Amino acid sequence: MAIRTQPVSINIGPQHPSTHGVFRLRVTFDGEVIIGLEPIFGYLHRGKEKLAEARTYTQFIPITDRADYLASMSNNWGYCLAVERLAGIELPERAEYIRVLVGEMMRISNHLMAVGFFLNDCGAFFTPLLYMYREREKLLDLFDMLCGQRLNYNYMRIGGVSQDLPVEFLPALKKFVQEMPGYIDEYEQLLTTNEILLARSKGVGVLSPEQAVNASVSGPVLRACGVEWDIRRADPYSIYPQLEFDIPTGIQGDTYDRFYLRIQEMRQSVRILQQAITGIEQLPHGVYRAHVLSLVRPPKGEVYSRIESPKGELGYYIVSDGGVSPWRCRMRGPSQLNLTALRDMVLGWKLADLIIILGSIDIVMGEVDR
Amino acid sequence: MSKFDRFGLGLAKGLALTGKTLLSRPNITVQYPEQRLDVSRRLRGPELVWVALKCTGCATCAKSCPQGSIELATSQELVDNKYEVVEFLVDHGRCMFCGLCVEACPFDALYMGRGYERAAYRRGDLVLPKEKLQMSADRQPSAYCRPEMEAELPLQTLLVYGQTRAKR
Numbered sequence A: 001m002a003i004r005t006q007p008v009s010i011n012i013g014p015q016h017p018s019t020h021g022v023f024r025l026r027v028t029f030d031g032e033v034i035i036g037l038e039p040i041f042g043y044l045h046r047g048k049e050k051l052a053e054a055r056t057y058t059q060f061i062p063i064t065d066r067a068d069y070l071a072s073m074s075n076n077w078g079y080c081l082a083v084e085r086l087a088g089i090e091l092p093e094r095a096e097y098i099r100v101l102v103g104e105m106m107r108i109s110n111h112l113m114a115v116g117f118f119l120n121d122c123g124a125f126f127t128p129l130l131y132m133y134r135e136r137e138k139l140l141d142l143f144d145m146l147c148g149q150r151l152n153y154n155y156m157r158i159g160g161v162s163q164d165l166p167v168e169f170l171p172a173l174k175k176f177v178q179e180m181p182g183y184i185d186e187y188e189q190l191l192t193t194n195e196i197l198l199a200r201s202k203g204v205g206v207l208s209p210e211q212a213v214n215a216s217v218s219g220p221v222l223r224a225c226g227v228e229w230d231i232r233r234a235d236p237y238s239i240y241p242q243l244e245f246d247i248p249t250g251i252q253g254d255t256y257d258r259f260y261l262r263i264q265e266m267r268q269s270v271r272i273l274q275q276a277i278t279g280i281e282q283l284p285h286g287v288y289r290a291h292v293l294s295l296v297r298p299p300k301g302e303v304y305s306r307i308e309s310p311k312g313e314l315g316y317y318i319v320s321d322g323g324v325s326p327w328r329c330r331m332r333g334p335s336q337l338n339l340t341a342l343r344d345m346v347l348g349w350k351l352a353d354l355i356i357i358l359g360s361i362d363i364v365m366g367e368v369d370r
Numbered sequence B: 001m002s003k004f005d006r007f008g009l010g011l012a013k014g015l016a017l018t019g020k021t022l023l024s025r026p027n028i029t030v031q032y033p034e035q036r037l038d039v040s041r042r043l044r045g046p047e048l049v050w051v052a053l054k055c056t057g058c059a060t061c062a063k064s065c066p067q068g069s070i071e072l073a074t075s076q077e078l079v080d081n082k083y084e085v086v087e088f089l090v091d092h093g094r095c096m097f098c099g100l101c102v103e104a105c106p107f108d109a110l111y112m113g114r115g116y117e118r119a120a121y122r123r124g125d126l127v128l129p130k131e132k133l134q135m136s137a138d139r140q141p142s143a144y145c146r147p148e149m150e151a152e153l154p155l156q157t158l159l160v161y162g163q164t165r166a167k168r
């Protein structure tokens, strides 16, 4: 016999530790079951798209860092690629290799955070996360060596990268790549077969492929539903066509699949890194930037270009009027569109499940609100 | 029931790793003020370092700054066949240490700093005039975009090699 209850609305956030940033959810409960959900964005809105219109093309690069601050290298890449396509700039091969190296390092570092915080949300309080922080720290050291900062890299430039790799970089990265598979085994040993985790996440928050495609979901969340869609293969850029890697997909599209897919993707990234290191060692030093005027003036026109950022399809739509700054610059943040599928995932689940479902999407509010 | 028929195995595996790590005691934490890391050679740290002798007052740095945090003025008349820089102000409260100004300077007169611990109590204290921007013992330049300086600076401590403090 069910007890009839009155629906209750609860605000979760904006400052709630499990909302991964300043994000507010207005959730309607019937008893403990979620019957309605309204996400409220905008607390971290900084008007980046408008800022672009008042800056030159190069000056906007450090501001893209601040969109998805856990994967700022990918933001740099997406933006620079869009401007390069608009202006028709060809990159030297070494620059492409450097970009793939740092892009995949960024993917590993982002997935470490995503997986760690997901486990944190599941209740494995900080122990697994600190294991992952250990490896992330090594990557941040390498990024620091490359461009002088640990989070806001501002490393890529239109036509290449800002500086060549330091001589100590590749040996250190090689050592990391050698050790990383062992560490990924450790993470799996920690929790992937843990019964509590399985009970919490298997079958929870299922997103069907149709719903996912309908909501423009991309990245690991989409692939976890079993849709094999990766921009690196579907709309290749840089040197990805020459590299060998698999696109892991999930089976059910549940929370566990999204978690496990990220671990598999880290293995693939390690594979790409190995190939890219072999490739870059054969290239001459010093040619890391195409000859581009310091004040880039792309011809009149528009471009939409996208890359596979760790969180999904990161697109930049730029309209140029031939001047020194974009006439319009629009960012397609993957976190934002992945977040719109949240309601489909949580309806019918309970409050405790909402937290882990939200954790499994891997959002960064800087990118959602921009 | 299938979910629970192996109950305990996964848990034990995880705990085994935790136990192993506990006993091997990896040395990762740095006891900060006492122990320090050697920072990156290319550190984009606070604050900018400005070399008065090399600066021509061309204002390329100010133009390339996305935040507009550099302000400079030169003299109206030539002094020793060059325009003297009478004012060079950097507002480090607005600066985001992106390094674009250092990259743009055609005369290598501007460097990113290697320092840290630069907190101030008032915003106004972060606006530094040219006297305070000069190189000094605790204001050393980093090799960001100055590759020729890189070899002279100490190597960065890297956790990949298991280093957790500066070699001194």
Ligand code: SF4
Pocket (backbone or CB within 6 Å): B064, B065, B066, B067, B068, B069, B070, B090, B094, B095, B096, B097, B098, B099, B100, B101, B102
């Ligand atoms: S580091 Fe960047 S924000 Fe700071 S003064 Fe230089 S260009 Fe401006």
Ligand code: SF4
Pocket (backbone or CB within 6 Å): B054, B055, B056, B057, B058, B059, B060, B061, B062, B072, B104, B105, B106, B107, B108, B109, B110
């Ligand atoms: S770009 Fe260099 S030389 Fe020109 S004003 Fe700035 S610091 Fe001086």
